[in-house]
Amino acid sequence: MKLAVYCASSKHLDQKYFDLGYEFGTLLAKRGHTLVYGGYNEGIMGKVAEGVTANGGEIIAVVPKIFDTEEMTYPGCGEVIHTDTMSDRKSMMESVADGFAVLPGGVGTYDEFFGTLCLKMLGELDKPVAILNAFGYYDPMRAMLEKNREEGFLDYGALEEIKYFTECEALLEELENGLPGSCAQMTEETMNTKNTDTENKSEALKKSETLKKTDGILLDVDGTLWDSTGIVAKAWTCAVRENGCPDKTVTPGMLQALFGRTMDVIADNLLPELTPEHRYRIMDVCCVYEQQALEQMEGCAICYPGVQKTIRELSKRVPVFIVSNCQKGYIELFLDKTALGACVTDFECFGNTGKSKGENIRLLVNRNHLKHPVYVGDTQGDCDAAREAGVPFIYAKYGFGTADSADAEIESFPELKMII
Numbered sequence: 001m002k003l004a005v006y007c008a009s010s011k012h013l014d015q016k017y018f019d020l021g022y023e024f025g026t027l028l029a030k031r032g033h034t035l036v037y038g039g040y041n042e043g044i045m046g047k048v049a050e051g052v053t054a055n056g057g058e059i060i061a062v063v064p065k066i067f068d069t070e071e072m073t074y075p076g077c078g079e080v081i082h083t084d085t086m087s088d089r090k091s092m093m094e095s096v097a098d099g100f101a102v103l104p105g106g107v108g109t110y111d112e113f114f115g116t117l118c119l120k121m122l123g124e125l126d127k128p129v130a131i132l133n134a135f136g137y138y139d140p141m142r143a144m145l146e147k148n149r150e151e152g153f154l155d156y157g158a159l160e161e162i163k164y165f166t167e168c169e170a171l172l173e174e175l176e177n178g179l180p181g182s183c184a185q186m187t188e189e190t191m192n193t194k195n196t197d198t199e200n201k202s203e204a205l206k207k208s209e210t211l212k213k214t215d216g217i218l219l220d221v222d223g224t225l226w227d228s229t230g231i232v233a234k235a236w237t238c239a240v241r242e243n244g245c246p247d248k249t250v251t252p253g254m255l256q257a258l259f260g261r262t263m264d265v266i267a268d269n270l271l272p273e274l275t276p277e278h279r280y281r282i283m284d285v286c287c288v289y290e291q292q293a294l295e296q297m298e299g300c301a302i303c304y305p306g307v308q309k310t311i312r313e314l315s316k317r318v319p320v321f322i323v324s325n326c327q328k329g330y331i332e333l334f335l336d337k338t339a340l341g342a343c344v345t346d347f348e349c350f351g352n353t354g355k356s357k358g359e360n361i362r363l364l365v366n367r368n369h370l371k372h373p374v375y376v377g378d379t380q381g382d383c384d385a386a387r388e389a390g391v392p393f394i395y396a397k398y399g400f401g402t403a404d405s406a407d408a409e410i411e412s413f414p415e416l417k418m419i420i
Contacts, residue, residue: 002060003028003175004036004097006112008105009043017104018047020134024103024168025051031172036097038089039063041074044103049074060096064089090115099175100129104137120161121301123308123338128178130163130171138164152234160398161305211392211408211419214318216345216370218361218391219311220377221324221334222259223399225413226303228294229255235289236270243282245271256400260379262325262350262357263287287327300337304398306414308338314416315343321368322347323360323375357381358388365389376416379403394419 005028007021021044028035029052037045039061052059053076061077064086073080081096083089090112102113119125131138142164148154165171219225229252236250250270258266263283271279300308311320320343322331328351335341346368348360355363365373375386378399383406386393395406396413408419 001032001098001176002034002036002096003172004093004100005045005048005103006100006105006109006116007037007044007048007103008109009038009040009045010106011042013043016135017044020044020132020168021047021103022051024048024101024132025057026055027168027172028052029055029057031176033172034058034060036060036062036093038067038093039073039077039080040067041072044105046074048103049076052076062089062092062096094119094125094127097127099127099178101171101175102129102131102138104132104134110141117161120305123300123303126306126309128163128175129161130165130174132168132171133164133166149230152230154230211374211394214372214374214392214420216319216321216365216368216373217314217416217420218321218323218364218373218375220260220375220382220396221322221326221331223256223378223401224304224376224382224396225307225334225338226300227256227400228290228302229253229259231293231297231302232290235293236286239286239289240271240282243285244274244278245282259400260325260357260377260381263327291327291329291333294333294337297337303338304413306412308340310414310416311338311340311343314420315345318420319345319368319370321345321364321373323349323357323364325350325357327351356388357385361385361389361391365391374407374420376410377403 005024008017025035025048035048035052035057037048037059040046041049049059059074059077060079060081061073062081062083063073064083066086067073081092083092094116100116102109116125116129120129133139145154145159145162149159163174165174222228233250233252233255237248240248240250254270258269264280267279267283271282274282314320322344324331326349328349330351331347331349335344346364348364350357350360353360353363361375374392374394375382376394376396377383377386378396379401380403383393383395383403392407393403394416395403395409397409397411410416410419
């Protein structure tokens, strides 16, 4: 694996940070990986490079003109890629590397990390990223990002992209697990460990004959494909406050507990203090505000990691469908924002038919003449609907709820490829 490392170039740091850099470089080399970094010979950057070369590892340096001097470039770089600007350097590292490790660093490291994170959120980069939060260095940043999410500046899915570790070895294992194809580059000991992990996961996700021969994958949306609750909560709060409930606040947590139910049931639970007529009228406004807020969303940062790529890959092997309890137009908006319209064969929802999820699953199955469909969702309601329709159920454990007696479970959406 070619691993890009973002970290400090400053030489005015506590010795513990230099020791950390050398330790990381040592482990990186011993595990058979190639260092991709900025080529600098000072600070944590220089110590990582020293650790790599001292243990027989290889280095690819990406050096912009401003630092392209013999005095500033680490002499042990096996390959040096020259770029015109710092921006070009970032783009080159993102292109060359298979994964990214963020060690303690300053403004330049933040710039590199957030640039990579933005690309992942937009679906333009599908490579693992992990932060080495040694000595609690990134605790303030972590708190800031959580505050961003609480205030609605950052969607939940973005936080899911960020993995924090306090130990070098644990971070490297995470990046290795994110790239199954990198096993050939690992040491024999690591290879054996990874093979054991893969066998255990395969056992945990044992495929039934029905799942193996499925002729249609039916997908839930909220909690399975994306988490829109941050955006929707703000839109619904505006709607209810403008229509008779001035002190009412709708939170993402409230919506996560309710999503997956039909819109009338959501209205009954969300606004029990109002008459049915009033609450359903407000719910109509909520849906309008929600649609407008989601339409204004740039890109699709609220998707769970790997959703778009996985659906594109699966759709080449088996038809993909969507069944949701959402309002009319919601699935169409999801397909537009994710650019997945060409990958989804058909869809159905409560807003179109007024029917329950179980009934809509049956309707779509019959309409498309499916013999061995499977349904993927994240709540007990999804499980019950699949059972009602006589369809095997795959439980998305990362979503909003819990489910019992599933035919299979996934801890991330890309794991679908392991069981179908």
